[in-house]
Amino acid sequence: MGGERLKIILSLTPPLLIIFTLFFGGIFYGFLQSLGYQPAIGKYEINFSAYYNVMFSERYAKLFWTGLGLNLWVSFASTFLAAVFALFGALAIRKTFFAKTICNFIYSLNLPMPHLVVAVGIIFVFSQSGLLARLASQIGLIGSPGDFPVLVKDKYGLGIILAYIWKEAAFFFIILMSVLQSLGENFEELAQSLGANRWQRFRYVILPLVMPNLFSASIIVFAFSFGAYEVPALLGVIYPQMLPVMAFEFFLNPDLNARSEGMALSIIIAIIVMILVVFYFWLTQAKIRKD
Amino acid sequence: MSKLNIKNLIKSFPSMDRPAVNNVNLDIESGELVAFLGPSGCGKTTILKMITGLFQPDSGDIILDEQSLLKIPTEKRGVVMVFQNYLLFPYMNVNENVGFALKMKGVDKNIIDQKVKEMLELVKLPDIGLRKPKQLSGGQQQRVALARALISNPRILLLDEPLSNLDAHLRDEMRDLIVTIQQKLKVTTIFVTHDQEEAVLLADKIALIFDGELQNFTSPKNYYEKPKNIKAAKFFGGVNFINAKKHNDNLSTNIGTVHYKGENYTDLNEDNIITIRPENIKLSKNNDFNDNSFKGLIKSVIFSGTHTRYKIIVNDLELECSLQSVGLQDIKTDDTIYVHLPSDKIWAMNE
Amino acid sequence: MNNNLKKINIYAIYLGAIILILPLIAFFINAFSFRWFYPQVIPKELSLQAWVRLKLIPKPGQRTFEGFIELWASNPAVIKALLNSLSIGFLVTIVSIIIALPAARVLGLLNFRFKKLIIFIMVSPTILPPIAFVLGLNINFISWGFSGNYFGVCLVHLVPIMPYVVLTMTGIFANYNPDFEHQARTLGANKTRTFLLITLPAIAPGIVVAALFAFLVSWSQYLLTFLIGAGKVMTLPLLVFSTASSGNPALTAAISIIFIFPAILILFFTSKFVSGESGATSGFGKI
Numbered sequence: 065m066g067g068e069r070l071k072i073i074l075s076l077t078p079p080l081l082i083i084f085t086l087f088f089g090g091i092f093y094g095f096l097q098s099l100g101y102q103p104a105i106g107k108y109e110i111n112f113s114a115y116y117n118v119m120f121s122e123r124y125a126k127l128f129w130t131g132l133g134l135n136l137w138v139s140f141a142s143t144f145l146a147a148v149f150a151l152f153g154a155l156a157i158r159k160t161f162f163a164k165t166i167c168n169f170i171y172s173l174n175l176p177m178p179h180l181v182v183a184v185g186i187i188f189v190f191s192q193s194g195l196l197a198r199l200a201s202q203i204g205l206i207g208s209p210g211d212f213p214v215l216v217k218d219k220y221g222l223g224i225i226l227a228y229i230w231k232e233a234a235f236f237f238i239i240l241m242s243v244l245q246s247l248g249e250n251f252e253e254l255a256q257s258l259g260a261n262r263w264q265r266f267r268y269v270i271l272p273l274v275m276p277n278l279f280s281a282s283i284i285v286f287a288f289s290f291g292a293y294e295v296p297a298l299l300g301v302i303y304p305q306m307l308p309v310m311a312f313e314f315f316l317n318p319d320l321n322a323r324s325e326g327m328a329l330s331i332i333i334a335i336i337v338m339i340l341v342v343f344y345f346w347l348t349q350a351k352i353r354k355d
Numbered sequence: 356m357s358k359l360n361i362k363n364l365i366k367s368f369p370s371m372d373r374p375a376v377n378n379v380n381l382d383i384e385s386g387e388l389v390a391f392l393g394p395s396g397c398g399k400t401t402i403l404k405m406i407t408g409l410f411q412p413d414s415g416d417i418i419l420d421e422q423s424l425l426k427i428p429t430e431k432r433g434v435v436m437v438f439q440n441y442l443l444f445p446y447m448n449v450n451e452n453v454g455f456a457l458k459m460k461g462v463d464k465n466i467i468d469q470k471v472k473e474m475l476e477l478v479k480l481p482d483i484g485l486r487k488p489k490q491l492s493g494g495q496q497q498r499v500a501l502a503r504a505l506i507s508n509p510r511i512l513l514l515d516e517p518l519s520n521l522d523a524h525l526r527d528e529m530r531d532l533i534v535t536i537q538q539k540l541k542v543t544t545i546f547v548t549h550d551q552e553e554a555v556l557l558a559d560k561i562a563l564i565f566d567g568e569l570q571n572f573t574s575p576k577n578y579y580e581k582p583k584n585i586k587a588a589k590f591f592g593g594v595n596f597i598n599a600k601k602h603n604d605n606l607s608t609n610i611g612t613v614h615y616k617g618e619n620y621t622d623l624n625e626d627n628i629i630t631i632r633p634e635n636i637k638l639s640k641n642n643d644f645n646d647n648s649f650k651g652l653i654k655s656v657i658f659s660g661t662h663t664r665y666k667i668i669v670n671d672l673e674l675e676c677s678l679q680s681v682g683l684q685d686i687k688t689d690d691t692i693y694v695h696l697p698s699d700k701i702w703a704m705n706e
Numbered sequence: 707m708n709n710n711l712k713k714i715n716i717y718a719i720y721l722g723a724i725i726l727i728l729p730l731i732a733f734f735i736n737a738f739s740f741r742w743f744y745p746q747v748i749p750k751e752l753s754l755q756a757w758v759r760l761k762l763i764p765k766p767g768q769r770t771f772e773g774f775i776e777l778w779a780s781n782p783a784v785i786k787a788l789l790n791s792l793s794i795g796f797l798v799t800i801v802s803i804i805i806a807l808p809a810a811r812v813l814g815l816l817n818f819r820f821k822k823l824i825i826f827i828m829v830s831p832t833i834l835p836p837i838a839f840v841l842g843l844n845i846n847f848i849s850w851g852f853s854g855n856y857f858g859v860c861l862v863h864l865v866p867i868m869p870y871v872v873l874t875m876t877g878i879f880a881n882y883n884p885d886f887e888h889q890a891r892t893l894g895a896n897k898t899r900t901f902l903l904i905t906l907p908a909i910a911p912g913i914v915v916a917a918l919f920a921f922l923v924s925w926s927q928y929l930l931t932f933l934i935g936a937g938k939v940m941t942l943p944l945l946v947f948s949t950a951s952s953g954n955p956a957l958t959a960a961i962s963i964i965f966i967f968p969a970i971l972i973l974f975f976t977s978k979f980v981s982g983e984s985g986a987t988s989g990f991g992k993i
Contacts (some may be wrong), residue, residue, distance in 0.1 A: 087839050438885050
């Protein structure tokens with residue numbers, strides 16, 4: 065009995081140690097720094113001025129709130145569109161047809177692709193001299209590159225959204241395919257025999273069945289796109305700027321005082337993501353209790 | 356040929372509020388075939404795993420041929436267990452599975468091959484040595500598992516629910532095979548089961564275990580005729596129980612005085628319980644019996660093939676009686692009837 | 707189903723597939739063309755220029771076996787980054803699996819108090835963005851002397867990797883029957899042989915999947931390597947990022963092709979393992 069407890073503790077300690085010292089330690093130290101505690105430059109007092117500066121000071125307020133708005137817009141739009149794209153792809157592909165295996169493979173292709181590469185690919189395809197612009201010019205739709213709409217490094221984060229759709233649609237796709245496969249077609253055939261048409265079968269049978277998985281995958285994608293750095297760093301503009309990029313630039317600022325602001329921003333990002341996850345758990349738990 | 360003594364064995368798990376095995380004492384003679392019988396979760400498999408050394412007891416001792424096993428690692432005990440779901444190693448073929456124990460001992464390969472062949476013949480499965488476990492039926496897997504366990508001449512053979520995963524028709528076959536092999540090899544064998552019928556058919560002796568406690572350890576016959584307590588009697592299909600009090604060398608109950616001849620009269624408490632098996636009760640429309648005869652009313656009659664079961668109300672007490680269907684008197688529901696409890700067939704026990 | 711509808715459906719799938727594969731096509735055109743000017747769709751001439759400039763392929767005339775060896779032995783930046791990425795990936799993968807194995811076994815097979823809490827703590831790095839911990843950690847690493855250090859980079863890679871490896875392997879052990887080990891023990895196998903002959907073959911497929919994920923997560927890591935490596939530990943993603951920022955499409959495309967090669971290889975490898983149910987799949991979303 066005692067031996068078993070010892071075994072549990074010994075087995076769990078190494079990974080927990082890594083997570084506690086590096087991950088939680090990093091967050092804790094970042095939090096301390098965001099409160100202005102910076103022994104390296106002789107600052108020991110603790111206050112919330114970095115948070116105030118970032119959110120409300122004349123210098124940064126506008127940057128922060130537009131950045132937050134951009135963050136929310138990009139995360140919502142890319143999560144939603146990637147999910148919709150993947151849902152229709154999965155629904156269409158699960159039925160047998162010629163080249164099903166190849167299409168399956170292509171739809172999952174972006175899954176193991178690093179985000180960085182996807183961002184570069186988006187530049188190659190959607191920039192004003194990219195593949196699409198060239199195709200458009202070949203069929204006479206546009207003349208010079210300037211005629212092609214700005215889709216990469218644009219104010220509205222369209223390029224960032226495109227990159228996330230490319231990448232995360234594959235993630236949604238894999239999850240949906242496995243759910244649909246495990247469900248089989250019995251429910252739909254049953255619904256059809258009860259007189260449900262195509263739309264009704266989608267709306268009242270398939271959608272409720274895949275929703276729990278779709279929703280939890282959406283939370284993962286949203287949380288990720290909200291805090292990731294690489295894609296907005298490559299595909300974003302200086303203003304408005306997504307929060308992770310802003311935090312990183314504060315941090316790399318030669319003025320060490322700006323570090324506190326960078327840390328404060330990263331803590332704000334973490335808090336928003338945490339609130340979202342807690343809300344999600346609360347929702348699912350409430351649903352379980354109701355059922 | 357090994358004898359096994361279990362002394363004051365206790366084992367608790369953190370997840371359970373009572374000990375899984377509570378102070379169990381057992382002496383198993385060499386060459387005996389013993390059943391551990393009890394409902395699932397009663398601790399019988401836990402005892403097996405302590406004999407193998409996969410669990411360490413909290414206290415108590417397990418002694419094999421006058422030597423304590425507790426300090427000996429599992430692989431050196433010579434105690435082999437056959438698990439309920441056979442657990443044939445999936446990526447080894449039948450020959451490799453059966454030969455596993457000898458390979459672990461570093462036995463020469465030619466000798467292993469020879470022994471494997473012998474064992475497969477013993478379990479009546481020659482010629483399947485190259486198949487993978489997946490390609491075998493449940494019954495075949497069970498036999499291979501048995502062959503694998505027996506190849507190293509274990510001192511004790513442990514079988515965990517050996518028949519529970521088999522179809523009814525395979526069970527009889529497997530049961531015969533186990534008895535034949537056990538008698539041929541004379542290996543001391545313990546098997547675990549929750550099925551009292553299986554225990555009765557196979558075992559020389561049955562250890563009945565409830566909630567981690569040993570209730571009784573005796574021959575199958577005694578469980579039917581002389582159960583130790585009401586729980587044991589019920590587990591073996593006992594249905595008739597009559598509260599009784601000692602009275603002048605006899606027992607008095609609320610259906611009247613019952614004459615009792617059991618040898619345990621002096622051991623009985625003032626308050627005790629009488630039991631009788633349904634097939635030992637006799638019925639008569641006219642009061643043909645002069646002893647232990649009580650008047651009652653037939654409540655129901657259920658024909659079940661060779662036997663017919665009657666429920667009789669005697670003075671608010673319900674008794675169940677089972678008679679051979681052949682040559683029955685014509686007894687119907689609501690008939691008045693005399694119930695005879697033969698004094699040599701009734702058994703009283705303390706509660 | 708209506709036949710026309712079926713056709714539209716399938717054309718839509720093909721269109722989707724083409725859209726998805728467009729970036730990949732663009733990579734290859736960029737990497738193997740020379741002066742691919744707007745508005746050409748098909749480049750006028752194919753060329754290995756970009757690969758020569760990256761010092762991955764020798765100049766024309768020197769493309770012999772010795773020529774390749776000599777060029778690579780001169781240790782160009784790409785080769786250096788490639789070797790760093792590979793060695794960090796392998797090291798971190800092996801370490802994470804050794805660390806996760808006992809923990810996953812305990813989490814998968816046993817029930818105990820606080821188990822849910824411990825799993826929650828283990829997976830928390832997958833929920834919160836890396837920027838939340840790496841900025842603070844960076845300062846700590848500077849004071850511990852891990853900053854700008856190869857092993858510091860390995861250590862920080864363990865943070866995003868650990869949750870997936872533990873989760874994937876916990877899933878394996880949850881479906882694993884430890885009685886197989888008990889069976890081997892009662893048949894006379896000692897602990898070492900039981901592990902080698904029974905446990906390892908049973909969990910090997912799961913370990914392979916966990917290892918592939920771990921490697922891929924490390925391989926794709928940009929932010930953590932950049933901050934902890936402090937510019938002194940150059941890996942492929944860092945090279946891709948800086949080349950892409952400097953804006954030479956041919957070079958960027960060529961490095962990117964090297965960079966995505968293992969990803970595609972792994973997708974081929976795992977397609978039969980990958981299912982939405984496994985914790986591992988969610989790992990892909992984060993690369």
